[in-house]
Amino acid sequence: MVPNVESLDRKNDTKDAKLQEAVNAIVRVSHGMEVEAAIHPALSNLVDNDVVLRIQDFSLWYGKAQALFHIGMDIPKGKVTALIGPSGCGKSTLLRSVNRLNDLIDGVRISGDMLLNGDSIYAPDVDVIELRKRMGMVSQKPNPFPMSIYENVVFPLRIDGIRDRKILDEVCERSLRGAALWDEVKDRLQESALALSGGQQQRLCIARAIAADPEVLLMDEPASSLDPIATAKVEELIHQLRGEYTILIVTHNMQQAARVSDFTAFMYMGRLIEYAPTGVIFVKPQLKETEDYILGRFG
Amino acid sequence: MSVETLKEEELQLDLTTQKPSEVSKRAVALAAHGTPYLWLMGGMLGIAVVMIVGLLMLVAVMGSLTFWPVKIVQYEAVDGKRYLGEVTRIETYRPSKEQVAQLPEEHREKAQQFLEDREGLSERYLVRTGNYELTNTHFHWVSDFQIQTTTYPEWAFIWERLSWGRFYGILKGFQVDGKTVTEDTLETYRLFQNYFPEVQKKRKLIYHQEKEVLGSLNYKLEQARLNVRDKELKLRKATEKNRSALEQSLKKAQANYTELKERIEAEYGKVRSQIEALKGDTQRYTLLVEISDGSIATLPLATVVRGYPANRMGWFERLSVYIDRWKEFLSEEPREANSEGGVFPAIFGTVVMTLLMSLVVSPLGVIAALYLREYARAGYLVSAVRIALNNLAGVPSIVFGVFGVGFFCYFLGTSIDQLFFEARLPNPTYGTGGILWSALTLALLTLPVVIVASEEALSAVPNSMREGSYACGASKWQTIQRIVIPRALPGILTGMILAMARGAGEVAPLMLVGAVKLAPELPVDGNFPFIHLERSFMHLGFHIYDVGFQSQNSEAAKPMVFTTTLLLILIIVILNLVAIHLRNRLYKKFISREV
Numbered sequence: 001m002v003p004n005v006e007s008l009d010r011k012n013d014t015k016d017a018k019l020q021e022a023v024n025a026i027v028r029v030s031h032g033m034e035v036e037a038a039i040h041p042a043l044s045n046l047v048d049n050d051v052v053l054r055i056q057d058f059s060l061w062y063g064k065a066q067a068l069f070h071i072g073m074d075i076p077k078g079k080v081t082a083l084i085g086p087s088g089c090g091k092s093t094l095l096r097s098v099n100r101l102n103d104l105i106d107g108v109r110i111s112g113d114m115l116l117n118g119d120s121i122y123a124p125d126v127d128v129i130e131l132r133k134r135m136g137m138v139s140q141k142p143n144p145f146p147m148s149i150y151e152n153v154v155f156p157l158r159i160d161g162i163r164d165r166k167i168l169d170e171v172c173e174r175s176l177r178g179a180a181l182w183d184e185v186k187d188r189l190q191e192s193a194l195a196l197s198g199g200q201q202q203r204l205c206i207a208r209a210i211a212a213d214p215e216v217l218l219m220d221e222p223a224s225s226l227d228p229i230a231t232a233k234v235e236e237l238i239h240q241l242r243g244e245y246t247i248l249i250v251t252h253n254m255q256q257a258a259r260v261s262d263f264t265a266f267m268y269m270g271r272l273i274e275y276a277p278t279g280v281i282f283v284k285p286q287l288k289e290t291e292d293y294i295l296g297r298f299g
Numbered sequence: 300m301s302v303e304t305l306k307e308e309e310l311q312l313d314l315t316t317q318k319p320s321e322v323s324k325r326a327v328a329l330a331a332h333g334t335p336y337l338w339l340m341g342g343m344l345g346i347a348v349v350m351i352v353g354l355l356m357l358v359a360v361m362g363s364l365t366f367w368p369v370k371i372v373q374y375e376a377v378d379g380k381r382y383l384g385e386v387t388r389i390e391t392y393r394p395s396k397e398q399v400a401q402l403p404e405e406h407r408e409k410a411q412q413f414l415e416d417r418e419g420l421s422e423r424y425l426v427r428t429g430n431y432e433l434t435n436t437h438f439h440w441v442s443d444f445q446i447q448t449t450t451y452p453e454w455a456f457i458w459e460r461l462s463w464g465r466f467y468g469i470l471k472g473f474q475v476d477g478k479t480v481t482e483d484t485l486e487t488y489r490l491f492q493n494y495f496p497e498v499q500k501k502r503k504l505i506y507h508q509e510k511e512v513l514g515s516l517n518y519k520l521e522q523a524r525l526n527v528r529d530k531e532l533k534l535r536k537a538t539e540k541n542r543s544a545l546e547q548s549l550k551k552a553q554a555n556y557t558e559l560k561e562r563i564e565a566e567y568g569k570v571r572s573q574i575e576a577l578k579g580d581t582q583r584y585t586l587l588v589e590i591s592d593g594s595i596a597t598l599p600l601a602t603v604v605r606g607y608p609a610n611r612m613g614w615f616e617r618l619s620v621y622i623d624r625w626k627e628f629l630s631e632e633p634r635e636a637n638s639e640g641g642v643f644p645a646i647f648g649t650v651v652m653t654l655l656m657s658l659v660v661s662p663l664g665v666i667a668a669l670y671l672r673e674y675a676r677a678g679y680l681v682s683a684v685r686i687a688l689n690n691l692a693g694v695p696s697i698v699f700g701v702f703g704v705g706f707f708c709y710f711l712g713t714s715i716d717q718l719f720f721e722a723r724l725p726n727p728t729y730g731t732g733g734i735l736w737s738a739l740t741l742a743l744l745t746l747p748v749v750i751v752a753s754e755e756a757l758s759a760v761p762n763s764m765r766e767g768s769y770a771c772g773a774s775k776w777q778t779i780q781r782i783v784i785p786r787a788l789p790g791i792l793t794g795m796i797l798a799m800a801r802g803a804g805e806v807a808p809l810m811l812v813g814a815v816k817l818a819p820e821l822p823v824d825g826n827f828p829f830i831h832l833e834r835s836f837m838h839l840g841f842h843i844y845d846v847g848f849q850s851q852n853s854e855a856a857k858p859m860v861f862t863t864t865l866l867l868i869l870i871i872v873i874l875n876l877v878a879i880h881l882r883n884r885l886y887k888k889f890i891s892r893e894v
């Protein structure tokens with residue numbers, strides 16, 4: 001059911017026609033006032049209490065080039081939501097918009113807004129630093145800091161000025177246990193984090209992301225640079241974190257999306273195309289474009 | 300035979316048939332090949348390496364041989380003259396006809412024969428004969444054909460002295476208080492060994508008394524005098540309101556000064572008489588020495604720094620003289636216009652100046668790089684700064700020296716003097732060359748190096764790290780301080796190493812802003828406030844220039860040039876090694892295991 005490289009190649013000849021068709025559909029729906037993404041009824045009428053993050057008619061430009069078009073979706077609390085879509089469709093951009101990392105890039109412009117538990121993210125008077133403290137982020141490539149394992153994990157607390165050794169120790173252990181790394185590193189917490197293997201580093205970054213008890217956990221292809229065993233560990237981790245944390249995860253791996261997520265959003269060329277429970281989207285997608293992508297007919 | 304070996308044979312056959320065609324192809328397209336250029340470049344590189352290594356070897360060998368005690372030779376020339384001393388150089392040359400003609404008649408023919416056998420060439424030896432006050436020269440050339448006999452007298456002695464250079468002679472007798480105690484050589488040698496350490500100890504004591512004790516007394520008195528002068532100047536500018544208070548304080552200062560002066564003068568007298576007593580003690584002993592013309596000369600023991608019978612010494616004793624000379628070289632002050640003695644003040648000055656410079660240039664450079672890399676937005680200002688930096692890196696160092704004199708010494712220094720050291724005027728305090736101005740000038744000179752290296756190091760910090768930090772909720776400054784700088788530190792240190800290497804070897808600007816031939820006082824001493832950054836200082840690089848090219852006794856100073864050069868190179872190497880070691884440790888800690 002899941003496409004592999006060969007099947008992608010075989011479909012090459014039909015790709016262009018299909019692609020054009022899909023684009024036409026998207027251009028059709030994204031013009032005019034109402035943005036018609038196919039949103040499953042289970043997700044379209046959530047009450048405030050069930051929603052952690054509301055994305056409202058959100059668009060983003062890198063200079064003159066528009067990267068996101070009128071995205072509107074609600075991320076339910078305590079669930080895992082997967083973002084899928086072909087490369088370059090704006091998944092990372094959307095994810096980075098949530099904690100305003102795109103602010104660091106020159107020439108980025110946005111319209112629309114996002115609400116984190118009801119608080120605007122893009123209102124002019126928002127304290128970005130405080131905002132970012134409410135979220136954790138795991139990026140595609142592990143990015144441990146040049147310091148000890150211990151200091152890496154407690155970094156979010158350190159910058160808050162927390163010096164109490166007891167609190168720090170406790171957070172360090174809890175986070176590392178949460179990231180399934182505690183047993184491997186508990187004897188060498190003072191060693192450099194850069195001496196860890198790639199998979200360990202990625203789990204360390206996860207530990208760092210959950211250290212400050214975030215409201216949302218943003219993960220951008222957290223397993224893309226990992227071997228199958230480490231990937232399995234990360235997935236296992238996501239399973240464990242489900243319920244406690246709200247997770248927004250970007251992945252290219254359909255199987256992974258199917259395995260770990262409760263809901264899946266399919267994006268294409270900066271648009272949200274379909275957003276539905278994972279079971280629905282992988283078995284019986286509403287739109288043809290989604291089905292084509294999932295089956296590997298394009299992208 | 301198995302199938303596989305057969306195949307292998309076939310393969311080999313194949314190769315041999317292909318080879319010739321390949322060779323011919325290469326010959327045709329020689330110019331198109333990179334190979335000749337590669338050889339050319341490799342050859343050039345090789346030559347460069349050989350030259351550098353050769354230079355270093357030369358400096359190392361010559362520099363380390365300077366202090367090795369060589370034998371004392373005595374040449375007896377055919378005209379009856381005798382030359383006693385150390386051979387410092389040997390040359391082959393073509394003697395002129397007149398030189399031979401000057402020889403006594405009975406030897407002329409023999410010398411001519413001697414030269415003919417060697418196709419007109421002769422060796423000549425540069426003999427350091429010393430005894431300058433008697434002969435008016437330190438060196439003599441002696442040619443092969445002039446020499447009648449060559450001997451190495453057992454009791455030939457060499458003495459290094461406080462002044463007048465070396466003294467060569469044969470030990471004959473010992474005098475105490477002007478009366479000859481013995482004329483037996485062995486006994487004299489025993490007495491010399493017996494009394495010399497004591498005399499030396501006393502001389503050191505005299506030196507200490509004169510320099511440290513009297514020096515600090517003078518310093519105290521001078522401070523008190525300046526205090527009075529300061530109060531006077533203040534009173535001159537007084538307003539009605541504080542006049543009486545100032546008058547009071549002037550009176551107090553004056554009283555303090557007169558009281559101090561009395562006390563110090565008393566003490567001064569005491570120390571002086573102590574010194575006189577010590578001097579009297581050391582002057583009691585005199586050596587009787589037979590010099591090369593056969594007469595007996597007297598050599599006061601008080602003037603001798605070191606003496607040894609070179610021809611009687613074994614390998615081990617020579618080594619101990621060698622080590623002793625190095626010790627002197629590294630720890631003492633120079634004597635005799637820098638051509639003898641030690642270079643300690645120069646070492647000290649070089650190291651202190653270099654460290655001071657690093658202390659100034661590092662934060663400045665790092666902050667500038669941080670601004671350029673992390674804060675500034677691309678624009679005219681940043682472009683202007685970059686252009687200025689690049690130009691700064693290309694400015695000849697002497698120009699920095701001129702700037703240093705003009706800006707630091709004359710402008711800044713004079714202003715400081717007028718504000719804070721008015722009492723000392725017209726004598727400048729900061730208004731003239733000094734170690735602080737030198738360090739600042741060199742800091743300016745090396746600033747571009749540090750900035751460029753730091754910028755590079757900062758831009759090598761992966762953006763993902765910065766983003767990770769921001770995503771954790773860190774502010775910009777926290778990110779820079781906790782993530783960016785630690786990660787860039789090894790690269791920043793590399794810049795500092797380069798700057799230090801450049802700064803420590805730079806001489807030209809220093810000649811203008813504070814390096815001097817002989818600095819009476821070190822920039823750090825026991826007088827309050829202990830660190831005197833306004834003082835001029837000695838610098839090894841300048842010392843090399845001075846010894847090598849400004850010395851009166853340049854032939855004697857030549858070996859010192861090599862030794863001092865060796866030392867300067869060693870110091871720079873050591874400074875760099877320390878910094879490199881530090882950098883590597885940081886590198887291991889922060890970067891090496893990154894994925």
Ligand SMILES: Nc1ncnc2c1ncn2[C@@H]1O[C@H](COP(=O)(O)OP(=O)(O)OP(=O)(O)O)[C@@H](O)[C@H]1O
Nearest residue numbers: 062065067085086087088089090091092093094105
């Ligand atoms: N810093 C940037 N400046 C300009 N354009 C950018 C920048 N980052 C991304 N883009 C553009 O925005 C679009 C979306 O990029 P984004 O990184 O969000 O894609 P993605 O869905 O994450 O792709 P992938 O699956 O390959 O990671 C792309 O067309 C990309 O070229």
Ligand SMILES: [Mg+2]
Nearest residue numbers: 091092093220
């Ligand atoms: Mg991406």
